[in-house]
């Protein structure tokens with residue numbers, strides 16, 4: 001297939017490439033085989049050869065191509081409570097609202113309703129790859145992977161492990177470490193089999209909820225399973241004062257080093273939040289290739305904290321963005337990117353609890369909207385070690401077509417000779433789901449809005 005249009009894609013965290021009226025040649029596997037600029041000799045010949053075929057698509061004037069977003073942290077069952085219950089601290093929120101909700105996913109009919117909705121909603125928001133926590137239930141977790149497979153989303157799905165009877169309610173936990181590991185291994189094998197039936201791929205993820213919910217035996221067993229089956233790994237790391245403090249008490253070290261001891265920090269690991277990393281923790285992330293799933297909206301509620309993104313990027317840590325549904329209320333990574341910028345400005349200039357006359361903020365923390373876009377796309381792809389998140393040869397054609405001229409919700413793009421740098425910024429700050437006209441995953445159309 002050949003797509004003709006103007007696209008924006010990150011080259012580096014700071015630099016966005018603007019590809020004006022380029023051709024994207026996509027092969028049978030849904031991978032971008034070649035990108036052709038209008039200056040190239042065979043540009044017109046390629047257009048002529050494809051123009052009248054069904055395998056040619058011209059992006060309309062006023063519409064733009066962006067890479068599909070990569071959401072590094074979603075609790076799929078929590079979609080059912082999104083926008084509510086953000087009034088209490090993390091520990092109470094888990095026990096009051098979240099564990100009772102997640103326990104209901106033993107019911108596969110309920111699970112199907114919520115999981116179909118969350119996958120549809122994320123696709124409609126331009127999100128083409130998602131790293132999901134499901135629940136402790138093996139069958140319902142597999143159902144989420146099946147729904148991703150059927151709807152064409154690239155889902156990386158974890159059956160959640162929480163086996164410690166001291167820390168988890170009896171109505172919602174694994175029976176013990178042994179059954180948690182057995183169920184996780186069966187889940188890994190089932191998702192790998194399912195993946196063979198998909199074009200875009202679905203992936204099993206080893207998912208200890210966080211250290212406080214798991215016994216040492218389970219954590220060690222999960223590290224071994226991930227190595228045995230070469231899977232992705234996800235968990236929560238140093239998220240809140242409470243969680244961070246609990247791990248220091250129990251393990252005598254920070255989450256990062258404790259997770260490392262259990263074999264859980266690898267090139268394919270993504271640790272949500274990671275707000276309270278020390279310099280040594282961040283160096284360990286960089287060395288092991290562990291990525292941070294940065295969740296700026298949720299961090300405002302549960303962590304009262306801002307991740308120093310610029311500092312850790314400088315140190316070589318991979319970082320992508322997460323919505324953290326429902327600790328973050330919005331399913332849109334546009335909202336996530338906007339909050340990443342806003343929070344970074346507060347970190348740089350904020351009073352940090354001191355009077356304005358005292359020393360303010362952390363210098364050089366501010367992120368631009370281009371950097372936030374990088375986190376939502378290329379940074380997410382690098383975090384997952386997958387060829388996604390860029391409109392570049394060799395990458396999957398995962399894309400969203402956004403419309404600046406939608407009659408019902410006009411964006412302030414007035415002149416056709418407006419600089420594309422400005423158009424890009426307006427899109428990033430102002431696009432809502434209604435502007436997202438089409439979403440493509442691995443060369444297939446998976447969402448369309450008329």
Ligand code: GUN
Nearest residue numbers: 075209210236298324327
């Ligand atoms: N820590 C452990 N479980 C959770 C969860 O569901 N959401 C968030 N934000 N943090 C957690």
Ligand code: FE
Nearest residue numbers: 236272324327
């Ligand atoms: Fe979370």
